[in-house]
Structure formats: structure tokens, C-alpha cells
Amino acid sequence: MSTIPTTDPRRAGMRPCQSMDEVRAEIDRLDALLVPLVVERLGYVAQAAGLKPTRDAVVVPWRIEDVVAKARLHARHAQGDEDTIERIWRALVDISIDWERAHFDRLRLRGTGS
Numbered sequence: 001m002s003t004i005p006t007t008d009p010r011r012a013g014m015r016p017c018q019s020m021d022e023v024r025a026e027i028d029r030l031d032a033l034l035v036p037l038v039v040e041r042l043g044y045v046a047q048a049a050g051l052k053p054t055r056d057a058v059v060v061p062w063r064i065e066d067v068v069a070k071a072r073l074h075a076r077h078a079q080g081d082e083d084t085i086e087r088i089w090r091a092l093v094d095i096s097i098d099w100e101r102a103h104f105d106r107l108r109l110r111g112t113g114s
């Protein structure tokens, strides 16, 4: 079996590290880039809550599969592990659905939704 793709330090853009301090500095650097993107994604999910007609409409199974399939494709292009990316994205979508439901309920309680 060849090297697991996402741990291969020869992969383009990845720095081979000699210490845990270096590894953690790289992880911190990436988290600083990732968190604002996740915050932005959650902002669009919150907008979805205002556009859906019913609470049942928050969960859209075909769209979940579409999002996961696209995440797998991005992982393939980045030479990453598709199964691991799928697990992360399913967790992200699950949490996003909870977030959207909370926004849906808040909007309707305030009486500003439809």
C-alpha cells in the first residue's frame, strides 16, 4: 500500500517538519485560514433559514449528497483522502443543519420569517 495521500510530506505545498512545534505552527496557520471560511459558510446557511418555507425543508437529502460528492471531488484534486473528507463534510453539514434550524426557529419566533 502506498503512502496515505494527505500525510505525504512531498505533496505540493506541504512543508516537511522536523519538530512538533513546526507541525503545530502549520496547523495553527491553516486553522486561521479555515475558521473564517467556515464562519462565512455558516452565514450562508443562516440565510437559507430565511428562504425556506417550512422547518422540514431545512434537511435536503439530495443537496447533502451533492455537497458531499463535490467535497470528494475537491479532495481528489488536492490528492487528499476522499473518505476522510467525506466524514468531515457530513459532520459539517449535520452541524450546519442544527445551525439552520436554530435560525429558522429564531426568525419565526420573531415573526420576521414567512
Ligand SMILES: C=C(O[C@@H]1C=C(C(=O)O)C=C[C@H]1O)C(=O)O
Pocket (backbone or CB within 6 Å): 044, 045, 048, 058, 059, 060, 061, 063, 064, 067, 092, 093, 096, 097, 100
Ligand atoms: C444550506 C442548505 O440547507 C442544509 C445544509 C446544507 C449544507 O450545509 O450544505 C445542505 C443541505 C441542507 O440540508 C441547503 O438546502 O442548501
